[in-house]
Amino acid sequence: MAKTPPTDVRSIEGLKELMAKLRDPDGGCPWDVEQDHKSIARYCIEEAYEVVDAIEHGSDADLVNELGDLLLQVVFHAQMAKERGAFTFEDVVEGIVTKMVRRHPHVFEAADGRDADGQTVQWEEMKARERAEKGDDSLLADVPVGLPALSRAEKLTKRAARVGFEWEKPEHILDKLEEEIGELREAMASGDERHTEEELGDVAFCVANIGRRLKIDTETALRFTNEKFEKRFRHIEARVEGSGRNFEDHSLEELEAYWQEAKSL
Numbered sequence: 001m002a003k004t005p006p007t008d009v010r011s012i013e014g015l016k017e018l019m020a021k022l023r024d025p026d027g028g029c030p031w032d033v034e035q036d037h038k039s040i041a042r043y044c045i046e047e048a049y050e051v052v053d054a055i056e057h058g059s060d061a062d063l064v065n066e067l068g069d070l071l072l073q074v075v076f077h078a079q080m081a082k083e084r085g086a087f088t089f090e091d092v093v094e095g096i097v098t099k100m101v102r103r104h105p106h107v108f109e110a111a112d113g114r115d116a117d118g119q120t121v122q123w124e125e126m127k128a129r130e131r132a133e134k135g136d137d138s139l140l141a142d143v144p145v146g147l148p149a150l151s152r153a154e155k156l157t158k159r160a161a162r163v164g165f166e167w168e169k170p171e172h173i174l175d176k177l178e179e180e181i182g183e184l185r186e187a188m189a190s191g192d193e194r195h196t197e198e199e200l201g202d203v204a205f206c207v208a209n210i211g212r213r214l215k216i217d218t219e220t221a222l223r224f225t226n227e228k229f230e231k232r233f234r235h236i237e238a239r240v241e242g243s244g245r246n247f248e249d250h251s252l253e254e255l256e257a258y259w260q261e262a263k264s265l
Contacts (some may be wrong), residue, residue: 003027015071019079037077044073045146056223071085102126124162139163150218153208170213177206232262 003021008014011158022032045069054062101108103126131141139159143152160166167173184199211218239258240247247255 012089015075016079018074019072023083025080032076035076035080037080040073040076041146045148047073056195065174100149148219150204150208150222151210153205154212154218157209159213165207167213170210173206173210173213177203177210180206235259235262235265 003024006014006017006021008017012194022029047066051063051066051070054066074092075089078087078092081087087118106122127142128137128139131137134141139162143155143159145152147155157166162232167176180202182209184196187196187199190196194230208218211221226261235257236255239261240250240255244249
């Protein structure tokens with residue numbers, strides 16, 4: 001028997017009702033019923049990136065849609081946890097509200113005139129206390145392993161820099177990058193794939209560190225480069241199609257000429 005859709009489609013209660021019906025073993029969606037926290041974990045990352053994509057492309061309609069998809073992931077996890085008797089959506093809300101009030105005493109307690117930089121320092125001090133309360137007071141303790149690798153590299157080096165483990169100037173990291181590229185060349189020449197992989201990781205880590213020192217988000221910079229590459233390669237595809245020949249019938253020099261055309265557009 002078909003289930004009745006939620007009548008309140010503009011509140012969180014309607015969304016929670018929808019998720020409960022999708023997860024109902026008796027007449028719910030078989031795919032939704034089969035999922036657990038681990039099986040859908042990757043969708044949180046995917047949906048978050050789609051939110052960023054909507055923001056960068058400036059479409060409010062897309063942003064509404066993608067924020068809904070991201071919110072659905074929160075409700076999905078909360079519903080599964082409720083079924084296990086672990087926690088509820090209300091627990092999630094209470095947790096974040098409590099934490100944000102605690103981390104903003106300059107808003108919810110007596111004001112002390114602290115500026116934005118001072119608030120950032122206080123925020124980090126509070127997070128340090130929270131890490132210690134969890135039994136791990138390492139500066140790196142709460143840098144999520146699930147972050148994109150470039151973003152995590154930036155956060156790791158930012159944390160280390162707080163205690164002086166930092167290059168004096170960004171140019172010094174460029175010197176280190178050149179050193180790592182040299183080691184990558186040696187690894188490639190050796191034919192050792194595992195060593196080559198390790199050295200390539202060192203190169204990428206240096207690039208992320210340079211981005212942090214220059215106050216450039218490396219992940220964002222790479223996304224822009226990806227978009228630029230896609231646009232230019234699509235031009236190559238169009239030129240190949242217009243020539244009446246296949247890619248295989250073009251020399252690398254011809255394809256490079258198309259690429260240079262794309263760069264000038």
